Each structure stands twice: as structure tokens, then as C-alpha cells.
Amino acid sequence: MKILTRTIELLLLSAMLACLLISLAGCGSSSHEKKVGIVVPLENKALDEIVAGFTETLRKTSSVPVKFKIANAQGDMNVQRAIIQQMRDEKYDIIAPIGTVATQMSAALIQQQPIISLAANFSQQDRLQRKTCNIAVVHDEISPRQTIAFIHEVYPQLTQLTLVHSASDKIFPEVKAAVEAGKEMGINIQPVMVPTLNELYSVANALPQNTQGILVLKDILIASGISTLEIAAQKHHIPLITADQGSVQDGAAFALGVHEREIGVEGAKLAAAVLSGQPVCSLPIVDMKRLTVFMNTAALAKENQSPAAIQAAAKKLNYKIEME
Amino acid sequence: MLDLLNVIITQSIPFMLLAFGISISYNVLRATDMTIDGSFVLGAAIFARLVTLGFSPPVAATAALLGGALAGMMVATIQRGGRVDPLLAGVLATFILSSLNLILMGKPNINLLSQTTLVSFAFAQSNTMGWIVTGLYTVILCAIAYSLMRSHFGLSLRAFGNNPALLKRLGKNIERYRLLGFALTNLLAAAAGCLTAQTVGYADIGMGLGMTLTGIGAIILGQQILRSVTKQPHFRSGAEFIACLIGVILYFFSLNALLRLDIDPIYLKMILGIVLIFFLRAAVKPTLSGNAS
Amino acid sequence: MTILNLKNVTLNFAAAGRSILDGINYEVNHGDFIILLGSNGSGKSTLLKLLHRDYQASSGQINFMGKPIMQYPAKTFSRDVAVLTQNCSDSLFTSLTIYENYLLMKQFSGLLKKSNKLERNFLIQYLADYNANLSRKLDVVIEQLSGGEKQALALALCFLQPPSLLLLDEHTSALDPKTSDQIMALTQKMITQHHITCIMTTHDLNIAMQYGNRILVLRDGKIYKTLDKTDFLRKEDLVANY
Numbered sequence: 001m002k003i004l005t006r007t008i009e010l011l012l013l014s015a016m017l018a019c020l021l022i023s024l025a026g027c028g029s030s031s032h033e034k035k036v037g038i039v040v041p042l043e044n045k046a047l048d049e050i051v052a053g054f055t056e057t058l059r060k061t062s063s064v065p066v067k068f069k070i071a072n073a074q075g076d077m078n079v080q081r082a083i084i085q086q087m088r089d090e091k092y093d094i095i096a097p098i099g100t101v102a103t104q105m106s107a108a109l110i111q112q113q114p115i116i117s118l119a120a121n122f123s124q125q126d127r128l129q130r131k132t133c134n135i136a137v138v139h140d141e142i143s144p145r146q147t148i149a150f151i152h153e154v155y156p157q158l159t160q161l162t163l164v165h166s167a168s169d170k171i172f173p174e175v176k177a178a179v180e181a182g183k184e185m186g187i188n189i190q191p192v193m194v195p196t197l198n199e200l201y202s203v204a205n206a207l208p209q210n211t212q213g214i215l216v217l218k219d220i221l222i223a224s225g226i227s228t229l230e231i232a233a234q235k236h237h238i239p240l241i242t243a244d245q246g247s248v249q250d251g252a253a254f255a256l257g258v259h260e261r262e263i264g265v266e267g268a269k270l271a272a273a274v275l276s277g278q279p280v281c282s283l284p285i286v287d288m289k290r291l292t293v294f295m296n297t298a299a300l301a302k303e304n305q306s307p308a309a310i311q312a313a314a315k316k317l318n319y320k321i322e323m324e
Numbered sequence: 325m326l327d328l329l330n331v332i333i334t335q336s337i338p339f340m341l342l343a344f345g346i347s348i349s350y351n352v353l354r355a356t357d358m359t360i361d362g363s364f365v366l367g368a369a370i371f372a373r374l375v376t377l378g379f380s381p382p383v384a385a386t387a388a389l390l391g392g393a394l395a396g397m398m399v400a401t402i403q404r405g406g407r408v409d410p411l412l413a414g415v416l417a418t419f420i421l422s423s424l425n426l427i428l429m430g431k432p433n434i435n436l437l438s439q440t441t442l443v444s445f446a447f448a449q450s451n452t453m454g455w456i457v458t459g460l461y462t463v464i465l466c467a468i469a470y471s472l473m474r475s476h477f478g479l480s481l482r483a484f485g486n487n488p489a490l491l492k493r494l495g496k497n498i499e500r501y502r503l504l505g506f507a508l509t510n511l512l513a514a515a516a517g518c519l520t521a522q523t524v525g526y527a528d529i530g531m532g533l534g535m536t537l538t539g540i541g542a543i544i545l546g547q548q549i550l551r552s553v554t555k556q557p558h559f560r561s562g563a564e565f566i567a568c569l570i571g572v573i574l575y576f577f578s579l580n581a582l583l584r585l586d587i588d589p590i591y592l593k594m595i596l597g598i599v600l601i602f603f604l605r606a607a608v609k610p611t612l613s614g615n616a617s
Numbered sequence: 618m619t620i621l622n623l624k625n626v627t628l629n630f631a632a633a634g635r636s637i638l639d640g641i642n643y644e645v646n647h648g649d650f651i652i653l654l655g656s657n658g659s660g661k662s663t664l665l666k667l668l669h670r671d672y673q674a675s676s677g678q679i680n681f682m683g684k685p686i687m688q689y690p691a692k693t694f695s696r697d698v699a700v701l702t703q704n705c706s707d708s709l710f711t712s713l714t715i716y717e718n719y720l721l722m723k724q725f726s727g728l729l730k731k732s733n734k735l736e737r738n739f740l741i742q743y744l745a746d747y748n749a750n751l752s753r754k755l756d757v758v759i760e761q762l763s764g765g766e767k768q769a770l771a772l773a774l775c776f777l778q779p780p781s782l783l784l785l786d787e788h789t790s791a792l793d794p795k796t797s798d799q800i801m802a803l804t805q806k807m808i809t810q811h812h813i814t815c816i817m818t819t820h821d822l823n824i825a826m827q828y829g830n831r832i833l834v835l836r837d838g839k840i841y842k843t844l845d846k847t848d849f850l851r852k853e854d855l856v857a858n859y
Binding site for chain 2: 043071072073074075076077078079081082083085086089090100101104105107108109111121126129130131167168171172173195
């Protein structure tokens with residue numbers, strides 16, 4: 001029995017090694033197809049939407065056939081680096097990292113191949129300071145000022161707002177901007193930081209007594225725990241306002257945001273241009289301009305909020321409305 | 325094949341410092357020190373913040389190393405007198421460091437792509453030159469740590485890890501060894517973080533996640549393999565270092581090889597674990613007692 | 618000359634609900650070899666731990682060389698008072714080699730280190746007096762030695778800088794009879810050679826008969842009987858007083 005087990009183990013090991021050697025011998029893809037690698041930092045619905053928008057659009061608009069590799073790094077830096085280096089070494093035609101950290105790492109490790117960065121905090125200045133200009137960016141931020149202005153339009157009487165946020169890379173300057181915008185519009189915005197998801201429950205149950213609404217900016221960590229905040233909002237009969245479509249689908253009352261899919265679509269347009277021969281450096285940095293108001297009428301009802309005010313404000317500011 | 329070799333070497337270089345630090349805490353101090361996750365980020369955080377504030381890279385790097393040493397002293401102080409288990413102390417220290425790192429950085433991510441660092445001048449010439457310089461820093465720091473471990477100080481640290489009660493009975497101040505031992509291991513972790521940040525272009529609050537466990541896995545793997553080859557059950561500093569190197573290289577070999585086999589990264593860690601188990605079982609013969617020999 | 622003076626020493630443990638040692642009065646003179654005899658729970662190991670400062674007396678006084686025992690700095694005390702227990706891992710760094718243990722003990726005793734070659738040559742000669750195998754195993758890790766070899770080594774390292782007081786807590790009880798006899802003979806030889814005061818615990822009447830110049834019988838934490846070896850002492854008398 002022992003001999004049998006040991007033999008099976010050795011056979012399996014040898015089989016794996018054989019596979020490795022065969023693959024290392026250079027079984028590549030067809031030479032006609034262009035290889036596009038998408039680096040997803042971690043599992044998330046919003047990122048899935050970006051990927052879907054990117055891949056579907058590029059398939060349709062690219063002048064050449066495209067083969068995609070979607071690699072999820074699961075929040076592990078070593079895995080992410082290995083993924084990016086593999087795409088570089090296998091001479092992928094385009095590498096599309098999602099998020100700031102994946103973009104920074106790609107920019108550090110890849111000097112030759114074009115990089116189309118999606119939903120990252122990478123400015124024109126950052127681009128120009130590089131030795132080689134091989135990166136184009138689609139920003140996903142909407143200005144917190146726009147969000148606060150919309151809230152003020154919907155609820156002119158609102159003066160106290162709790163802003164729940166994580167410690168993620170983009171959020172701090174946005175929180176600061178939101179607080180300042182609030183001051184100008186007569187809204188006292190109280191930021192509450194939640195470093196890990198475990199602490200969200202305690203925060204949701206300890207909201208300031210006088211708060212008239214809960215706001216969550218574009219924040220992947222908090223968005224993943226939105227149902228906890230939704231329960232708190234229902235209990236207090238106050239609106240839960242977010243900044244992305246996914247969290248409204250998950251139970252937030254309404255959000256002013258961009259379609260995550262649209263970020264992917266814009267990125268695909270850049271990628272298609274690169275694949276048809278345009279130098280990546282000539283491409284502009286894309287800011288998402290078309291804003292949409294996502295509404296969840298069921299959630300609004302549970303929070304005792306009327307959709308009418310939101311619809312009126314959206315119409316006035318020329319935002320599209322979408323019911324979830 | 326060359327590409328694979330290249331990525332294994334480039335990924336292993338900064339990680340070696342971290343792995344050596346973990347090896348010292350695990351094998352010599354006999355403690356699983358989770359602080360290393362936090363110290364790794366601390367090194368990157370201090371370096372990135374100081375460089376963006378205008379300090380010279382050598383000054384920033386020195387501060388990063390000292391920060392790591394202080395983090396180690398903090399966890400040693402929590403453990404003081406053996407009142408708090410080392411594993412728990414490490415977890416508590418990591419909590420503290422996660423806030424501290426955020427405070428030090430001022431924001432969760434600092435971009436280093438356009439900053440002058442210890443290696444930017446070399447990478448500006450070529451990738452190869454950049455990695456040679458990065459490798460040199462790693463070798464120098466590892467060499468210093470290695471000579472310390474070979475000295476009487478290293479022997480005393482081993483004695484502390486093995487039998488602190490006897491050491492205390494012999495009139496030695498064991499808290500001093502605890503303090504210095506953990507200072508050394510976390511200094512190495514901070515150095516790894518500092519170097520890694522410079523090679524990946526950023527310091528990020530989340531970059532230390534899972535580093536300690538990966539490191540422990542790598543060194544245990546290396547030790548098991550070396551034991552089966554040399555038939556030696558006990559190691560000294562030289563063999564410990566080589567075991568470390570073997571484990572790190574094997575880990576990154578497995579990681580990159582699996583990716584190149586087109587395995588979806590979602591299954592990567594599971595398969596990596598299974599592959600490593602097979603390596604260990606094939607390499608190590610069981611004894612009559614059922615324990616690994 | 619009195620080396621150790623115990624005055625009304627009592628040790629209480631709250632968990633036990635009684636005194637583990639109760640009103641111990643005794644004087645140990647320089648050169649004495651005291652056998653502490655008693656059944657399990659009589660307090661003999663506890664008394665030894667008290668003398669080695671692992672515990673502190675609840676009341677009473679223990680003077681060592683004229684000074685309260687707790688006043689000695691750790692370093693000085695460790696040089697003057699040595700202990701060997703049945704678990705030799707307590708006295709050795711088991712994951713280090715013989716040579717490394719020697720270097721550490723030597724360094725901690727404040728002795729200067731010579732070159733590696735000189736040290737190793739010295740150690741080979743020195744260990745030969747204790748156990749023939751040890752000299753050949755300088756680079757072997759302690760864990761890999763036999764019980765007898767470990768105990769012989771512990772003894773050897775203990776006598777690198779001979780202490781003033783040696784405490785032996787059934788240090789041969791975990792060994793087979795032949796090895797136990799060898800270690801006991803070695804211990805006696807070293808004690809005599811270096812004129813060391815020794816207190817040894819045992820529940821083995823044969824050892825009690827064979828070694829020491831005085832026997833202290835402990836019962837329920839008190840000194841039940843003191844027997845002088847200069848008396849005409851037979852094993853039957855010892856059994857009667859046990």
C-alpha cells in the first residue's frame with residue numbers, strides 16, 4: 001500500500017514536471033491573435049463590470065482578433081507581480097491593469113508594451129515623468145463636489161451627513177474634498193474611517209444621533225459591506241447614498257456615479273486605437289463625464305425616502321436616471 | 325526558460341531579506357512573529373514618505389531600517405517576561421503598525437515611480453543593472469545578518485530561543501536578547517519592504533498582507549528539502565541560510581511555473597499548496613514514529 | 618564554616634492550601650554532602666528550588682555565605698550555586714552542540730575565550746574525564762546524545778568553574794542503573810576533588826546509604842529526622858526513619 005501511494009505521488013509529480021517542460025518549450029497562441037492581459041487586483045463585482053465592458057467592447061471594435069487573459073491577483077502582491085511579469089515576458093500586446101496599485105506595479109515593471117490603465121489614480125504628470133511613455137489611463141473618479149452638490153439639490157434641508165470610508169488609496173483626498181464641499185453648501189460632513197470590514201458593524205450601530213444621511217464614496221471595501229449600512233439606514237429612516245451602481249443594486253438608496261462597464265468601454269476604445277497602430281502616448285487621459293443616478297426604489301421605501309426629489313434633482317442637473 | 329529564470333531571481337531578491345528575518349525568528353528565536361507583515365510595510369512607508377518629503381534615499385533607507393528595528397523592539401516589549409505569547413504579541417503589534425503605517429504615510433498609497441531612490445539610477449541605465457544593484461543591497465544586508473548569527477551574539481540568541489530559563493539562571497538578561505533578536509528580524513523585514521517598494525514603484529498600506537505566512541512556508545519547504553538531501557536533522561547558520569534560499573526560489577519557481585502553465589490565478593494558491601505538499605512528501609521519508617525525519 | 622543557614626523557613630502555596638515547607642531550621646557547613654530523603658510530596662525538591670531561588674520563602678530566612686540569599690546578583694549567584702536535575706535539558710542548550718554549550722558556559726562564566734583550536738583541544742581532554750564518547754562528539758547536537766552522556770556533559774560544564782554549592786535534584790533517577798552508578802561515581806569524584814558542598818535529593822535508599830555524610834529526612838514539609846553518617850547506620854535503620 002505504501003509503495004503504491006509513493007508510486008502515485010512520484011508519478012503525479014513527474015506528470016506535473018513534464019507538463020511544465022512542455023509548456024516552457026514554447027507552446028504559444030496563434031500568431032494572428034493579439035494578446036491582451038487584464039490584471040484584476042482582487043475579486044469584486046465592480047471590477048467584474050469593468051472587465052466585462054472592456055472585453056466585450058474590444059472584441060467588437062478591434063480591427064484584429066484578440067485573445068484575453070484575465071488574471072486575478074487575489075490581493076497578493078507576489079501573485080500580482082508574477083502575473084505582470086509573465087504578461088511582459090510573453091510579449092502581450094496590451095496589459096490592462098485595474099486600480100492604482102496594479103497600474104503602479106505595471107508601470108514599474110513594463111517599459112515596452114502598452115499599458116491601458118483602468119480606474120486608477122495616475123495623472124498626466126505621472127505619465128510625463130516616466131522614462132518611456134507607454135501608458136494611457138481611464139480615470140473613474142467623479143468629483144466629490146458633484147456628489148455633494150447633487151445631495152444638496154435632492155435634500156436642501158439636509159445639514160448633517162456621515163461619510164463612511166475605508167483606508168484605501170484614493171479615498172483620503174476625496175474625503176477631504178467632500179468635507180470642504182459640504183462646508184460650502186452648509187452640510188456638516190462627519191467622516192468615519194473603517195479600516196477593516198469587521199469594524200463596519202460597530203460603526204453602523206454607533207452612528208451620530210443627529211445624522212440625516214449616510215454617504216459612501218467610491219470605496220470598494222465599504223461597498224462590499226453595504227448591506228450592514230443599509231440596515232442602519234432603515235433603522236434611522238435616513239438615506240444611504242453611494243457612488244457606484246453595484247452598491248445600489250446591493251441595497252443602497254441611490255448613487256451618483258458612472259457605469260463601471262463604461263470605464264471598461266472607454267478603456268477598450270483606447271486599446272482598440274493602440275491595436276490599430278496608434279502610439280499609446282498620443283492617447284488622452286480619459287475622465288468619465290457621463291454621470292448616472294442609480295436608484296433603488298425598494299430601498300428608498302424601506303428608508304422612508306421619496307424618489308420624486310431625486311428624480312427632480314437628476315432632471316435639473318441633466319443626469320441620466322436608472323432604476324435598479 | 326531565461327525569462328522564467330529572470331522573474332524567479334528578480335522576485336526572490338528582495339524577498340530573501342524577509343525570508344532570512346523570518347528564518348531567524350522561527351528557527352533561532354523559536355517564535356512565529358506576525359509583526360513582520362507590518363514591519364515590511366513600515367519599511368516601505370518610512371522610505372516612501374521621507375523620499376517624497378525631500379530626504380536623500382540613503383537617509384530614508386536608514387530610517388526605514390531603524391523603524392523596523394523599533395517595531396521589533398515593540399513586539400519584544402509586549403512579550404516581555406513571557407507574559408504574552410509571541411504569536412499573539414505579533415498579531416497585536418500588527419494592529420498597532422497598521423494604524424502607524426497609515427499615519428506615517430499620510431495616505432494609503434505613495435507613488436515612487438518618479439522619485440529618486442537607491443536603485444533608480446541603476447534602473448535608468450538598464451533593468452539588468454537595476455537588479456544587480458538591488459541584489460547587491462540584499463547580499464550586503466544578508467551578509468551582515470549572517471555574520472551576526474555566526475558570532476557569539478548569534479549563539480546567545482540561539483540559546484535564548486532554546487532555553488531562556490537556563491540563560492536567566494546563568495545570570496543573563498534574557499529581555500535584552502529578546503529585544504535585540506526581534507529588532508534584527510524586523511529590521512530585515514523593513515529592509516525587504518524598503519527595497520520592494522523601490523522595485524515595484526509604490527508603497528501601499530496593503531502590500532504586507534500574507535508575507536509572513538508565505539515566508540514561513542518557503543523556509544519550512546527549504547529546510548525539509550535540505551534535510552532530506554544532507555540527512556542532517558539540525559542546521560547552523562550557513563545551512564539555515566541555504567535552506568532559506570532554496571525555499572524562496574522553489575516558492576517563486578512554483579508560482580511562476582504554474583502561471584506559465586496557464587493555470588487561473590484563482591486556483592493558484594490551492595494548487596501551489598498541493599504541489600508543495602507533493603514536493604515535501606516525495607523529498608522526505610517518514611520515520612517509524614510517523615514524524616518527518 | 619557555615620555555608621547555608623535556614624531559619625524557620627516556610628513556603629506556602631495558596632493553591633495547595635497548606636505549607637509546602639514548614640519551619641525548616643538547618644545549617645549546612647562547607648564540605649557537607651547532605652542527602653535529602655523523602656517520599657513524593659515531602660518537600661525535598663521544593664526545598665532545593667528555594668535554595669536555587671526558583672521560589673521565594675513565604676517567611677523565615679535563608680542565608681548563603683552569611684548574606685540573605687535573595688540579595689545576590691543573578692550573575693554572581695549563578696557562579697556560586699549550580700543545580701542539576703533529572704531532566705538534563707534544564708541544564709543544557711539542547712539544540713546546540715557540545716562545543717557551543719561549552720563556549721556559552723565559558724563566556725557566561727567570564728572566562729576568556731582562546732582560539733578555536735586551543736579550546737577544542739582543551740575540551741577533548743576535559744570531557745574525557747567525564748565520558749569517553751563526549752570527546753568525539755563535540756559537534757553533535759545535545760538532543761542526539763544519550764541520557765547518560767547528557768548528564769555527564771551537564772556535570773562537566775557545571776564544573777568548568779566549580780561552584781561553592783551544588784544542588785542535585787534526583788539527577789540520576791532517569792538513567793538506567795549502570796549509567797546511574799557511573800554518574801553518581803563521577804559526581805562524588807568531582808565533589809571531593811573540588812571540595813564542594815552538595816545537597817542531593819533522592820528517594821533511593823541505596824544512594825542515600827552510599828553517598829553523603831548526612832541524611833535529612835523530610836516528611837510533610839518538615840525535617841523529620843537528621844541522621845549522621847558517622848553513626849553506625851544500617852539500611853534497616855534508615856528504612857525505619859523514612
